Amino acid sequence: MGIRVQVGTFEPGRELDALHAANAGVGAVVGFVGYVRDFNEGREVGGMFLEHYPGMTEKALAKIADEAARRWPLLRVEVLHRIGRLEPGEPIVFVGTASAHRQAAFDACAFIMDYLKIRAPFWKKEDTGEGPRWVEGRDSDQEAARRW
Amino acid sequence: MIHVQYFARYRETLGVDSERLAWEEGFARLDDLRRHLLARGGDWAVLGERNLMCARNQELCGLDEPLADGDEVAFFPTVTGG
Numbered sequence: 001m002g003i004r005v006q007v008g009t010f011e012p013g014r015e016l017d018a019l020h021a022a023n024a025g026v027g028a029v030v031g032f033v034g035y036v037r038d039f040n041e042g043r044e045v046g047g048m049f050l051e052h053y054p055g056m057t058e059k060a061l062a063k064i065a066d067e068a069a070r071r072w073p074l075l076r077v078e079v080l081h082r083i084g085r086l087e088p089g090e091p092i093v094f095v096g097t098a099s100a101h102r103q104a105a106f107d108a109c110a111f112i113m114d115y116l117k118i119r120a121p122f123w124k125k126e127d128t129g130e131g132p133r134w135v136e137g138r139d140s141d142q143e144a145a146r147r148w
Numbered sequence: 149m150i151h152v153q154y155f156a157r158y159r160e161t162l163g164v165d166s167e168r169l170a171w172e173e174g175f176a177r178l179d180d181l182r183r184h185l186l187a188r189g190g191d192w193a194v195l196g197e198r199n200l201m202c203a204r205n206q207e208l209c210g211l212d213e214p215l216a217d218g219d220e221v222a223f224f225p226t227v228t229g230g
Contacts, residue, residue: 034230050229051155051156052229053153053155053203053206053222053224055206056203056206056207056222059206059207060206060208081229081230092229092230093229093230113230116229116230117227117229117230118226118227119208119227120227120229120230121155121203121222121224121227121229122227122228122229122230123155123156123157123224123225123227123228123229124228124229125156134156134157134225134228135228136199136225136226136228137199137225137226137227137228
């Protein structure tokens with residue numbers, strides 16, 4: 001299991017390939033990549049700053065990944081989340097799961113993202129044409145995690 | 149001593165990212181500490197928001213969480229990562 005919180009960008013393709021490397025027992029790899037959009041809630045977004053809670057962030061992500069590994073037969077789990085300044089089009093988050101069969105990898109990946117959205121201490125502050133604004137949490141994110 | 153941290157919009161509104169408070173017997177639960185801070189008035193009303201989240205020793209918890217001398221506590225708005 002790998003947990004990374006970093007300022008620098010990453011290559012989604014390379015992350016996905018790494019989940020399969022050195023383990024011929026892996027029959028299924030699922031990856032999710034989240035990107036910065038250039039538009040959100042009615043306003044153009046010129047970029048954003050991602051704040052986090054150093055120390056707790058890593059623990060919270062590890063706890064979510066551990067829970068996924070407890071629920072599904074996973075061979076690998078990787079969670080990578082960026083912090084700091086981000087521009088539109090850049091990747092923010094990567095969640096990758098590897099398993100012998102597809103369903104565990106699909107479900108575990110969705111589970112980790114759903115819980116990351118409501119439990120990991122990150123906050124987005126967007127730059128809009130009308131100045132910076134903090135992104136507010138959505139009720140739909142709470143709903144999404146309830147299905148698990 | 150209680151180490152209290154504030155993040156994101158709360159940190160900006162309050163103009164402080166962390167502080168250390170002398171331990172008081174009245175801080176039995178996290179909500180007691182929150183009420184103590186709310187009583188400062190003004191911008192501290194932000195800690196009365198419905199979507200407030202909190203953590204004790206870097207673990208998410210509820211406002212009914214028991215507190216102990218030496219704890220690290222954090223208050224923050226709903227998280228928005230991913």
